[in-house]
Amino acid sequence: MPELPEIETIRRALSPKIRDRRLTGAIVRHPTLRWPIPENMNDLVQGQTIHAVRRRSKYLLLDLDEGTLLVHLGMSGQLRLIRQDEPVGKHDHIDLLLDNGQALRLNDSRRFGAVLWAPLGTDHIRLQGLGPEPLSGAFTEAVLKKALHSKSSPIKTTIMDASVVVGVGNIYANEALFQSRIHPRRPANSLNDEELMRLVVAIREVLLAGIRHGGSTLKDFVHPDGSSGNFVSFMKVYGRAGAPCTVCGNPLHQARLGGRATVWCETCQH
DNA sequence: CTAAGGACCTGTCGGC
């Protein structure tokens, strides 16, 4: 489900509501997510204050007194801020209990998500080796050029590689390539400087548009308060195979690239 | 080393 804009949307909604709150414990109902939730999660978080809610790549990071809690939503994860006495539903795997009677509840049907712990002063292994944040000054055409120069795989699979740039999932990869008029099958190291520049700008713009519209609600993305985003109505190619290109009117093509649905305009993208 | 493919897991949808 969630790509960078969805996680960022959740972070912004959650931060003012849980920052400076104290955690009173955790209820783990189903510890076997992508990686096991640490068994002592309740003891681990008990009594610690949430000092900041950050994001790195698609991880939501809760900075506590003694370390950082990492939350990843995988494909189908939902994080809801609810009352602790709210009835427990199917796939409600963990509650982080707050000192005001609320809980941060993770629901994840496919269990590709994760809840991990990094003690203060350590960098969790899952956060090591990540590429630049696309919305930061660290993501430039020079940096991208360097990352791509030895890669002959298709540009689409390459920009979805978190060691090149983080946060670009399947929807936004399709949209960014359409906006920059670059064909998804182009070998990554065949892009010239002007195309690299267009791609950097396009990645930034589609992600910012996603954030501006509250993320994309395709199936199961919901905000922590249960409301949904509406970026989906702004998508130009994803989910529109066979429909007319918004620029030239020719039908959009679809194929699988690296196992993922890829949609593009054969006329506009080269 | 790179690139491609399978694996993880559940839910939903379309076809028969």
Place this chain on the structure above:
DNA sequence: TGCCGACAGGTCCTTA
């Protein structure tokens, strides 16, 4: 209505 395969927004790991 039921069954079956394909597919779903993410990553990691193995294989070639």
